[in-house]
Amino acid sequence: MKFLAKILVYPKEGVLDTQGKAVARSLKRIGFESLKDARIGKFIQVWIDTENSGEALSVAEAMCSELLVNDLIEDRAIEIEECEQ
Amino acid sequence: MKTAVIVFPGSNCDNDVVHAVSMVFGPVVSKVWHEDESLPEGTGLVVLPGGFSYGDYLRCGAMAAKSPIIAAVKEHARKGLPILGICNGFQVLTETGLLTGALLANRSLSFICDFCHIRVERNDTPFTSRYATGQVLRIPIAHYEGLFYLPQTELEALESEGRVVFRYCSPEGDTDERFSPNGSLNNIAGVINTEGNVLGMMPHPERASEDLLGSTDGADLFRSVSDWLEGGIQA
Numbered sequence: 001m002k003f004l005a006k007i008l009v010y011p012k013e014g015v016l017d018t019q020g021k022a023v024a025r026s027l028k029r030i031g032f033e034s035l036k037d038a039r040i041g042k043f044i045q046v047w048i049d050t051e052n053s054g055e056a057l058s059v060a061e062a063m064c065s066e067l068l069v070n071d072l073i074e075d076r077a078i079e080i081e082e083c084e085q
Numbered sequence: 086m087k088t089a090v091i092v093f094p095g096s097n098c099d100n101d102v103v104h105a106v107s108m109v110f111g112p113v114v115s116k117v118w119h120e121d122e123s124l125p126e127g128t129g130l131v132v133l134p135g136g137f138s139y140g141d142y143l144r145c146g147a148m149a150a151k152s153p154i155i156a157a158v159k160e161h162a163r164k165g166l167p168i169l170g171i172c173n174g175f176q177v178l179t180e181t182g183l184l185t186g187a188l189l190a191n192r193s194l195s196f197i198c199d200f201c202h203i204r205v206e207r208n209d210t211p212f213t214s215r216y217a218t219g220q221v222l223r224i225p226i227a228h229y230e231g232l233f234y235l236p237q238t239e240l241e242a243l244e245s246e247g248r249v250v251f252r253y254c255s256p257e258g259d260t261d262e263r264f265s266p267n268g269s270l271n272n273i274a275g276v277i278n279t280e281g282n283v284l285g286m287m288p289h290p291e292r293a294s295e296d297l298l299g300s301t302d303g304a305d306l307f308r309s310v311s312d313w314l315e316g317g318i319q320a
Contacts, residue, residue: 019190019194066151
């Protein structure tokens with residue numbers, strides 16, 4: 001079966017996120033007074049062909065630890081969904 | 086001194102390093118393609134040069150750190166032989182785990198290409214024996230992601246083990262944080278591994294190795310490594 005892994009990678013709490021800070025400043029400047037903070041990460045999609053969603057999750061987790069995520073500075077969240085192709 | 090300069094797709098300081106090392110020692114320098122699986126026989130110094138390996142995609146140095154040649158580089162490190170990562174090469178070394186830390190976007194969010202001053206924090210390494218501790222060097226930087234980061238406890242461990250080799254400073258050697266061009270924690274410009282044979286630094290010593298370039302302060306780094314290798318201090 002084919003699965004889509006949606007991987008969200010974002011800076012760890014406490015890691016200086018200069019992009020997030022700059023974007024937050026701009027949002028404030030253009031009038032979003034209610035803004036408390038902004039953080040910027042990245043969104044990665046990978047399509048995986050495995051027997052079931054559990055296996056797809058294991059593959060996606062391995063991809064994260066081996067290449068996609070640097071544990072020192074980043075956290076991640078993974079969602080797996082079935083897909084047709 | 087036989088030197089191997091690793092070339093990744095997107096490296097752009099490889100020829101600068103070849104030139105600088107050749108100027109200082111003669112042309113015993115090989116360029117090694119990242120897809121190779123071994124280093125030339127008798128390699129002393131390995132240099133991971135600056136540039137934009139893999140277009141800096143994903144994270145700087147992340148994909149280069151997975152190149153076939155990296156196993157041989159790690160083996161070189163395990164033997165206690167010297168490895169120098171400059172700029173993107175430093176980023177690659179942190180991604181391989183040979184060095185601790187990460188290089189984040191500069192605090193100013195701008196690419197900085199300029200001369201800076203760095204203070205030599207220790208001269209008992211293979212890379213710094215020709216310098217005096219406390220000596221101030223004038224060497225250029227050229228990077229967007231050069232802010233050295235480690236979580237606080239690990240940063241304290243790095244400091245207490247004396248593994249900071251270079252720190253950004255004023256021309257007089259003051260390491261107040263305002264003299265850090267990129268916002269690096271503790272003004273860190275270069276660090277070494279616990280064993281003392283793998284050095285990563287953001288400034289470019291190869292771009293400060295002859296008078297024509299406006300500074301020769303970087304040349305003694307390569308001379309130091311040569312001295313060390315000739316001294317036969319090998320694991």
